[in-house]
Structures are given as structure tokens and as C-alpha cells.
Amino acid sequence: MKNTLVVGGAGYIGSQVNNLLNERGYKTVVFDNLSTGHRRLASRGGFLKGDLGDPADLARCFKKYRFSAVMHFAAFAAVGESVSDPAKYYRNNVANTLNLLDAMRSAGVKNLIFSSTAAVYGEPIKTPIGEDHPLSPVNPYGRTKLMMERAMADYGAAYGIQYVALRYFNAAGADPQGETGELHNPETHLIPLVLDAAAGRRECITVFGSSYKTPDGTCLRDYVHTADLAQAHLLALRRLERGGESGVFNLGNGKGFSVLEVIKAAEKVTGRKIPVKLAPRRAGDPAILVASSSLARRVLGWKPEYAALETIIDHAWRWHKKQRG
Ligand code: UFG
Numbered sequence: 001m002k003n004t005l006v007v008g009g010a011g012y013i014g015s016q017v018n019n020l021l022n023e024r025g026y027k028t029v030v031f032d033n034l035s036t037g038h039r040r041l042a043s044r045g046g047f048l049k050g051d052l053g054d055p056a057d058l059a060r061c062f063k064k065y066r067f068s069a070v071m072h073f074a075a076f077a078a079v080g081e082s083v084s085d086p087a088k089y090y091r092n093n094v095a096n097t098l099n100l101l102d103a104m105r106s107a108g109v110k111n112l113i114f115s116s117t118a119a120v121y122g123e124p125i126k127t128p129i130g131e132d133h134p135l136s137p138v139n140p141y142g143r144t145k146l147m148m149e150r151a152m153a154d155y156g157a158a159y160g161i162q163y164v165a166l167r168y169f170n171a172a173g174a175d176p177q178g179e180t181g182e183l184h185n186p187e188t189h190l191i192p193l194v195l196d197a198a199a200g201r202r203e204c205i206t207v208f209g210s211s212y213k214t215p216d217g218t219c220l221r222d223y224v225h226t227a228d229l230a231q232a233h234l235l236a237l238r239r240l241e242r243g244g245e246s247g248v249f250n251l252g253n254g255k256g257f258s259v260l261e262v263i264k265a266a267e268k269v270t271g272r273k274i275p276v277k278l279a280p281r282r283a284g285d286p287a288i289l290v291a292s293s294s295l296a297r298r299v300l301g302w303k304p305e306y307a308a309l310e311t312i313i314d315h316a317w318r319w320h321k322k323q324r325g
Contacts, residue, residue, distance in 0.1 A: 003027045004237065005067045005109075006045070007052065007100060008074030010037025013115065013171055013226050015180040017071060019044055020230040021237075029065050031058075032074065041180045052096035058103040069111035069237055070104055072097065075145070078188055079119065079284055082141035093144035098151065105159050111240040112152065112163040113233055116248070118222075118289050120146045120167060127256075128222075128292040131167070131248055139284050149248065162246050164236035168229060169222040169252030169291045173312040174319030176227055181319030191223070191313060194263055195320045198270040205274060207259050209281035212288075220256030220288045225306035225315070235300040249300060252291025253307040262309070269313045 009018040009030030014037070021028050028045035031052075039047070046065070050057030052074060075093045076082070082089040104112065119142030121133050137143045152163040172191050174181030182192050190205075197205040210217040232251050239247075257265070260276075267274050296302040306312060 001027055002068035003029050003065050005029055005031055005070045007031045007072045010042040011073055012182045013229055014073030015041035016175055016226045017230045017233045020234055031061050038183055052099050055099050062103050062107040067109045071113045073115050079139050079141050082139050086140040089140045089144050094147050097148050101155050110161055112161055113236050114163055114165045116145045116149055116165040116167040118167055118169045123286050127288050128254055128290045130292040131250055131295055156246050162240050165248045166232055167250045169224050171226055172223040173225040173315045176315055178318055178322055190262055191316050194266045195317055197274045198266055198272045204277045206277050206279045208279055210278050214258055214287055216258050216260050218259035219285055220258050222252035222256055222290045223312050224252050225312050228304040228306055232302050235302055249296040250291040250293045251296055252293050253304055254291055256288055256290040257309050265309050266313050269310055269317055
């Protein structure tokens with residue numbers, strides 16, 4: 001049986017997918033430079049420490065193993081940082097990803113599953129957002145992901161690489177079995193920061209903007225459980241294995257929750273009062289980002305299992321307590 005290469009499999013979402021693939025009988029090899037990932041999260045399958053920026057590392061990896069598919073999670077994903085340090089994003093998310101595509105070409109590996117993002121849409125002009133929504137990213141992060149979607153389409157046409165790009169909305173939660181979860185440093189995402197405030201590790205949660213055109217004035221986001229994202233990767237892999245066409249799919253639950261609703265749900269889950277401080281808007285935040293994922297449901301057969309916000313927060317809370325005591 002051939003291997004699946006999980007690039008970035010020591011990170012938040014890659015590690016969840018790597019575990020699922022192993023549970024379902026796939027052989028995997030994680031390739032990760034551990035710049036933001038954690039070796040202990042890549043606990044299943046093979047592991048090779050290597051850097052996408054170094055073609056020799058990739059050559060070594062593709063020489064050592066035979067792969068039938070590649071999954072690519074190893075991108076930088078902090079929107080604010082992509083504005084202040086775009087070079088870091090273009091280097092890793094574009095140039096290094098092209099190294100990966102070229103290594104696949106050299107080795108004759110044809111199937112690629114790519115982590116894309118809702119950030120490719122930019123400021124939405126309609127909601128929920130379908131895959132046919134105009135693509136107009138408003139930050140370098142979104143632009144790097146869109147560039148790679150375009151590069152994959154061109155590589156597909158010219159070199160026969162089949163790909164699935166999965167546009168995640170707000171990835172959240174943690175492995176229901178508690179084996180893996182979010183460990184970012186610094187952390188910028190809402191749910192782990194809210195849980196830090198619940199645990200008393202932060203004084204309060206700062207709410208960025210309370211005068212948006214939304215029911216309570218705070219931003220609405222479509223939170224999607226990483227275990228459901230992992231299922232979508234498995235379905236996408238099966239599609240490519242069956243010879244299915246390349247495709248691009250949104251992954252979200254189709255329901256927006258406001259920042260204040262997230263905080264309220266976290267108070268319920270944790271049983272703790274969470275102090276809130278209202279602050280000005282954060283640059284580049286659209287008021288509402290909600291997915292239409294009907295294409296993923298229809299074409300991939302994707303059925304999210306953990307759509308309830310309280311379940312997502314509960315799993316994140318259990319992970320948070322396990323890490324921080
Ligand atoms: N927020 C706060 N306070 C905080 C942190 C966040 O109020 O301390 C708010 C944000 O302003 C936003 C919401 O909570 O309205 C969610 O923010 P996150 O930082 O958790 O997530 P984003 O929606 O900014 O970004 C996520 C991913 C990106 C991806 C984007 C696209 O992190 O990689 O979704 O949907 F591009």
C-alpha cells in the first residue's frame with residue numbers, strides 16, 4: 001500500500017487529519033519543519049523533519065517513500081501577520097508550496113489536497129458564501145492561498161495533477177478523543193482566547209468591534225469543528241483515489257455566531273464568568289463570514305457531525321484543560 005504524505009501534519013488541523021487517516025487504515029508520513037507544529041501531535045505513521053523551503057529535504061522524502069497522494073497543511077495563517085510581514089507569507093505559502101508541487105511532478109504523484117480558506121473571498125457581497133462568489137481577498141494571506149489555487153489549476157491542466165482545495169471557514173474545537181488540538185503561539189483566535197479568559201489566564205476577552213451591522217453589533221463567523229474538517233479531507237482523498245475530478249469546496253456549517261454568542265456559549269460550557277472588554281474594530285475583519293457548503297455535502301457526501309457551537313467549545317475546553325491543567 002502506498003503512503004499519503006501529510007505536509008504540516010504536526011499542526012492543528014494536519015495532526016487531526018493524520019490521526020483520522022491512520023484510524024481508517026491509511027499509511028501516512030508526516031513532513032513538518034516543526035516551526036509551528038509539535039512533534040508530539042504527529043503521533044501516528046511515519047515522521048520526517050524537513051523544510052518545504054529546501055528542495056533537498058523534499059527530494060529525500062520522495063526518494064524514501066512512495067506516495068499516492070499529498071495533503072498540504074503547512075502554511076502560515078495569521079491574517080494580521082500577513083499584512084505586517086507579507087514576505088513571510090509569499091515565501092512559505094507560495095514559493096515553498098511550488099517546491100512541493102514540483103517535487104510531486106518529479107516523483108509522478110498526481111493527487112493533492114490543499115488547505116484553502118474563506119479569506120480568498122474578501123469582503124462578502126452576499127451571504128451565505130458559495131464557491132461561485134467573487135474572489136477578492138483583502139489581505140496577503142488570502143492572496144497567497146488564491147495564488148496557489150490558481151497554480152494548482154494550471155499544474156492540473158499541464159501536468160495532470162488532480163487536486164481538491166478545501167476552503168475552511170473558522171476552524172475550531174479539538175479532537176473529540178483529546179489526542180490533538182490547538183497550540184498556537186502567539187494565539188490570535190477567538191475561542192482559545194475566550195477559554196484563556198475563562199481559565200483566568202487572561203484578564204478578559206477583548207471584543208474587536210461592536211457596531212457592525214449584525215444583530216448584536218459583533219462579527220458573525222461560521223465555526224467548523226476540526227474533526228469535521230478531517231472527515232472532509234478523507235472524503236476528498238477518496239474522490240481523487242476513485243479518479244474524480246479536481247474541485248474546490250467550502251467547509252462551514254452555514255450558521256454564523258457572533259463574538260458575544262461565542263463568549264456566552266463558553267460561559268455555559270465552562271461554568272465561569274468571562275470578563276469582556278469592548279474595543280475598536282480589528283483591521284480587515286468582514287462583518288459576516290458564513291459558508292454555503294452545499295457543494296461539499298452533495299459532491300463529497302460531507303456531513304458535519306459536530307456543528308453545535310457548544311460541542312465545538314466543549315472539545316476546545318477539554319483540550320485547553322489537558323494542556324494547561
Ligand atoms: N475576535 C475578537 N477578539 C479576539 C480575537 C478575535 O473579538 O481577541 C473576533 C474577530 O474580530 C472576529 C472573530 O472574533 O470577528 C473571529 O476571529 P478569529 O481571529 O478567531 O478568526 P478570523 O475570522 O479572523 O480568521 C479565521 C482564520 C483565518 C481565515 C479566516 C477566514 O484564522 O485563517 O478565518 O474565515 F482566513
